[in-house]
Amino acid sequence: MNSRILNIAQKYLKILFVVFGVLILLRGHNYPGGGFIGGLLASLAYVFQGLLKGADKQASKSVSNGLYLGLGLSLILLSVLPGFFMGNAMQGIWWDFSVGGWDLKVGSPFLFDVGVFCVVIGVSQLFFYSLSRY
Amino acid sequence: MNIVIAPILLPLVFLVVFVFIKNTRVGSPLAILGFGLQFILSVYLFYQILNLKIMVLQVGGWQAPFGITLVIDQLSAVMLLVSNLIAFSVAVYSISFVDKYMVASRFYAFFFSLVLGVNGAFITGDAFNLYVWFEVILLSSFVLITMGRSKDQLEGGIKYMTLNLMGSLFFLAGLGLLYGKTGTLNMAHLAQIVRVNPEAGLLNSSAVLFFIAFGIKAALFPLHFWLPASYHTPNVTVTALFAGLLTKVGVYALFRFFTLFIIHDREFWFLFLSLIAVFTMLVGGLAASIFYEMRRILSYHVISQIGYMLMGLVVFTPLGIAGGVYFMIHNMIAKTNTFLISGLVKKVNGTYDLHQTGGLLKSHPVLAVLYIIPALALAGFPPFSGFFAKFTLIKSGYEDAHYWLTSVAVLTSLLTLYSMIKIWNKAFLREAPSPNEGFSCVKLKIDELLPSAILGIGSIVLGLGAPFFIDYLSEMAVNMIHPHNYIQAVMGDLENLTLLKP
Amino acid sequence: MDVLLAILIGILYSAGAYLVLRRSVVRFIIGLVILSNATNLLIFLSGGLVEGKPAFVDESGYLVFLTDPSPQALILTAIVIGFGIVVFTLALYAKFYKVSGSDDIDDLKQTDTPEA
Numbered sequence: 090m091n092s093r094i095l096n097i098a099q100k101y102l103k104i105l106f107v108v109f110g111v112l113i114l115l116r117g118h119n120y121p122g123g124g125f126i127g128g129l130l131a132s133l134a135y136v137f138q139g140l141l142k143g144a145d146k147q148a149s150k151s152v153s154n155g156l157y158l159g160l161g162l163s164l165i166l167l168s169v170l171p172g173f174f175m176g177n178a179m180q181g182i183w184w185d186f187s188v189g190g191w192d193l194k195v196g197s198p199f200l201f202d203v204g205v206f207c208v209v210i211g212v213s214q215l216f217f218y219s220l221s222r223y
Numbered sequence: 224m225n226i227v228i229a230p231i232l233l234p235l236v237f238l239v240v241f242v243f244i245k246n247t248r249v250g251s252p253l254a255i256l257g258f259g260l261q262f263i264l265s266v267y268l269f270y271q272i273l274n275l276k277i278m279v280l281q282v283g284g285w286q287a288p289f290g291i292t293l294v295i296d297q298l299s300a301v302m303l304l305v306s307n308l309i310a311f312s313v314a315v316y317s318i319s320f321v322d323k324y325m326v327a328s329r330f331y332a333f334f335f336s337l338v339l340g341v342n343g344a345f346i347t348g349d350a351f352n353l354y355v356w357f358e359v360i361l362l363s364s365f366v367l368i369t370m371g372r373s374k375d376q377l378e379g380g381i382k383y384m385t386l387n388l389m390g391s392l393f394f395l396a397g398l399g400l401l402y403g404k405t406g407t408l409n410m411a412h413l414a415q416i417v418r419v420n421p422e423a424g425l426l427n428s429s430a431v432l433f434f435i436a437f438g439i440k441a442a443l444f445p446l447h448f449w450l451p452a453s454y455h456t457p458n459v460t461v462t463a464l465f466a467g468l469l470t471k472v473g474v475y476a477l478f479r480f481f482t483l484f485i486i487h488d489r490e491f492w493f494l495f496l497s498l499i500a501v502f503t504m505l506v507g508g509l510a511a512s513i514f515y516e517m518r519r520i521l522s523y524h525v526i527s528q529i530g531y532m533l534m535g536l537v538v539f540t541p542l543g544i545a546g547g548v549y550f551m552i553h554n555m556i557a558k559t560n561t562f563l564i565s566g567l568v569k570k571v572n573g574t575y576d577l578h579q580t581g582g583l584l585k586s587h588p589v590l591a592v593l594y595i596i597p598a599l600a601l602a603g604f605p606p607f608s609g610f611f612a613k614f615t616l617i618k619s620g621y622e623d624a625h626y627w628l629t630s631v632a633v634l635t636s637l638l639t640l641y642s643m644i645k646i647w648n649k650a651f652l653r654e655a656p657s658p659n660e661g662f663s664c665v666k667l668k669i670d671e672l673l674p675s676a677i678l679g680i681g682s683i684v685l686g687l688g689a690p691f692f693i694d695y696l697s698e699m700a701v702n703m704i705h706p707h708n709y710i711q712a713v714m715g716d717l718e719n720l721t722l723l724k725p
Numbered sequence: 726m727d728v729l730l731a732i733l734i735g736i737l738y739s740a741g742a743y744l745v746l747r748r749s750v751v752r753f754i755i756g757l758v759i760l761s762n763a764t765n766l767l768i769f770l771s772g773g774l775v776e777g778k779p780a781f782v783d784e785s786g787y788l789v790f791l792t793d794p795s796p797q798a799l800i801l802t803a804i805v806i807g808f809g810i811v812v813f814t815l816a817l818y819a820k821f822y823k824v825s826g827s828d829d830i831d832d833l834k835q836t837d838t839p840e841a
Contacts, residue, residue: 381818381821384813
């Protein structure tokens with residue numbers, strides 16, 4: 090596809106997709122959202138890029154999707170481990186911070202969400218690039 | 224720290240590691256290490272279960288009907304033990320039979336995810352979670368069966384995939400209806416509801432859907448067509464693994480569901496299941512006798528012997544259930560072993576076709592010994608495992624007056640013997656039909672023979688240790704038919720809570 | 726609403742079954758997708774329909790009528806799994822088409838015939 094408008098728009102849309110995906114990911118703790126849906130949104134950025142520049146070129150250029158998958162799976166595994174050692178397996182373990190008046194709650198479920206986010210990006214890239222080869 | 228989740232965590236760790244590893248030199252030893260650790264873990268769990276009888280983990284600390292429960296009871300423990308033994312020996316076997324292209328397309332990652340799914344299916348106590356593990360098994364097996372991408376493999380893979388997908392959809396629909404009627408998917412809770420509530424006979428629609436789903440997975444008679452169409456296409460390592468693990472997960476699920484909470488209308492289910500069992504045994508055995516390709520013979524055998532396991536469920540006395548499960552673990556070991564041997568025969572003779580094989584007794588006596596152990600075990604000769612398994616089953620059948628079923632079981636035993644002897648005669652005993660000198664001097668390496676030796680020893684131990692195993696399995700069977708311990712262990716304080724939908 | 730949804734599920738199942746029985750591979754895949762969606766709707770329906778109520782407990786912790794969240798969780802899981810499976814199916818059939826040049830399910834006879 091060779092459209093100049095889309096080509097320029099894509100640069101900004103890409104950022105928009107990723108930022109929106111991350112927002113949905115962060116929102117997912119207490120409201121609708123989360124890793125899966127956020128990951129799908131963020132992976133739209135790559136899909137868009139692939140549509141414009143040709144999936145074959147994109148596949149060779151982009152970060153290996155195996156890396157995303159491995160990273161995501163490792164994060165998921167990491168999120169299970171604190172529960173495994175500190176109590177019930179897969180139990181959410183929470184750490185409370187307050188940074189400059191902001192109350193931050195970081196816990197192992199968040200790690201899990203980020204893992205899912207990465208896996209979804211990796212998998213949908215893999216799907217898109219391998220199917221568009223045919 | 225709770226050990227119950229370890230059979231899931233350990234393969235997951237190795238799965239993650241193998242996403243990054245693509246070369247054989249690091250991959251194979253690491254895989255063997257991983258499966259070795261898993262086998263040690265399952266031995267430890269089995270040892271624990273001998274004393275504790277049942278171990279329960281409420282995942283994430285959510286109490287039973289609300290969260291997912293992992294349960295290792297006596298059935299799960301023994302299934303874990305055997306399936307991890309098989310996975311370990313297949314991993315050793317894979318050193319020389321899996322080429323570097325397969326490792327580069329992440330053979331070991333999918334191997335670990337398959338075992339992850341199998342372990343998960345054995346220890347979960349939640350019906351929907353079982354569906355998820357089934358899908359984990361299914362997706363990794365799709366990839367494994369088409370790995371290599373020859374035309375035959377793609378074709379076999381399509382058949383395998385299509386029918387198994389249908390099975391999953393039936394399972395899912397059954398779960399939906401079950402949830403609609405009872406408001407829970409926790410197996411222990413379901414068992415409790417079914418035993419308290421007189422209207423629970425309404426579960427029959429779900430039961431039929433479950434039967435079709437598990438029947439497809441277990442390759443029962445009218446639903447078995449995917450198995451012989453696909454099992455002879457992939458790499459022999461994959462076939463051996465599938466023959467040992469996949470169909471048995473379906474049988475395990477049948478045993479679990481039909482003892483725990485599908486307990487109404489036994490007359491109908493008895494008649495139906497006994498017919499299915501008879502046809503499964505006969506069709507598998509008869510079809511195996513007309514083929515001359517080793518892997519096809521063995522694939523039809525897988526089907527025929529599923530019938531025996533189903534027979535244990537039909538009889539439904541403690542002895543019957545014990546015999547069914549005993550037959551299942553014996554069959555997993557011996558059947559995997561025969562597939563491993565068929566790969567070795569191919570390596571020496573260059574073909575799976577029994578018309579062209581021969582002369583192995585003279586050139587490779589060790590291989591002949593390794594073959595005769597699982598062959599006799601499958602045919603049911605003492606002192607190997609098959610004799611005691613069949614004896615228990617047939618005894619329970621006669622005691623409970625299932626004469627037709629039992630007679631067919633005895634007849635099918637002869638068919639099994641016929642096929643095993645056919646392979647023995649054509650591949651080992653007779654002289655090689657054509658002078659293929661180049662092949663017969665192929666030396667088999669120790670790592671190719673070792674897995675068969677391990678599984679052969681497994682068959683012998685299972686046979687010689689029959690008193691121990693029958694005691695263990697009988698106690699297990701009693702606990703399965705009267706699952707009060709199971710319910711109590713899972714539901715705990717909420718024992719009196721029965722939450723039916725208004 | 727229940728009745729409408731039930732009729733819809735019936736239509737989807739019959740359409741899916743019809744498509745699955747066709748000889749063309751592409752229709753077959755579409756049939757699989759429709760069947761899996763029908764199953765998801767079946768779970769949704771049999772979980773019980775509650776209109777206009779959230780699946781969360783509100784801040785007062787007061788709950789009288791609320792939508793049962795677990796069928797939705799089940800469906801979400803099933804959808805994700807179905808997503809992966811459909812993609813795998815497509816890739817497998819695309820590969821098969823490339824190797825054999827055929828879009829006809831009746832050409833899949835090779836592994837069934839004895840002694841091929």
